[in-house]
Amino acid sequence: MRTTVTLSEAAAELVQQYAEGAGVSLSRAVSDLVEQGARKSRVKYEHGIPVLDIPGARRVTSEEVRRFLDEEPW
Numbered sequence: 001m002r003t004t005v006t007l008s009e010a011a012a013e014l015v016q017q018y019a020e021g022a023g024v025s026l027s028r029a030v031s032d033l034v035e036q037g038a039r040k041s042r043v044k045y046e047h048g049i050p051v052l053d054i055p056g057a058r059r060v061t062s063e064e065v066r067r068f069l070d071e072e073p074w
């Protein structure tokens with residue numbers, strides 16, 4: 001379906017970030033994000049990086065990630 005929509009600046013920025021990160025067109029990005037929103041997906045972007053936002057979950061710190069990487073046999 002082809003239509004015209006007007007997005008807020010914040011929404012347009014999110015769509016652009018998603019499109020660039022996923023390597024898809026803006027149209028595909030809008031479709032993907034609307035479908036994810038309808039499924040109540042909790043993906044947000046921090047500094048252009050997709051982050052899964054889980055209510056009630058604690059944040060993993062950079063220190064914890066470094067410690068994990070140091071402990072794992074890569």
